[in-house]
Amino acid sequence: MNTTNPMNEKTGLLLFAHGARDPAWARPFEAVLAQIASQRPELVVRLAFLEFMSPGLEEAARELVSSGCRRIDVMPLFLGASGHVRRDVPPLVEALRQQHGPAVRWQLHTAIGEHPAVIEAMAGATLDWLNTAAPTVKPS
Template structure:
């Protein structure tokens, strides 16, 4: 993705990090989330990266951002919980990227599913669905 004209060369970046899947349709909600965040964060580069099975991979996204002179990137794992990938694979991948791009500050967040506000939103959705079923 090419930076838009409103992205300064030293922009902050937000990278949504997802697992990936063989079915291309699986990424559609992640693309929508990225697009929503791009509107909410107009002065940040918002990107999507995958652990496996889909592209771009995290190192590719960080290479693009580094080439654009991005000063800092926050990686948000769009995972429901802290499973094996986030406990083992993700930290090793981030450490490798930090070594490769020492001039870029690379920070990480916990999995989105670890946030009470995210769980509250999911619970509200599930309760609304249960209410719909109960009224049928």
């Protein structure tokens, strides 16, 4: 079964993270990829990085297109609308549009960190830590 949109196009998901020189940095993003893949096995999903790590955006996009995806959602795995998200990512996605032509539709989404569920999850994790691990601070 393919994930399709209302136009019956095979849909892919491209998770796009910054990247770092330390390979351990990618583990949380790989975990996100694994959870999505396990919960939506019909979805073609790839993880790509802006710099320092592989695959890059073009390589992951090429894999999605080669697998038959005709609509590709690009989800920036950034905590906020940083300079990369505002200035660098839109031209990169536009280059993919130009490269692959009108046969593939690209949808760039807002940074994941701006999603209410992510904000709620970060606040919840912090509150859990405060409630279980943080020492009580007494006023002076």
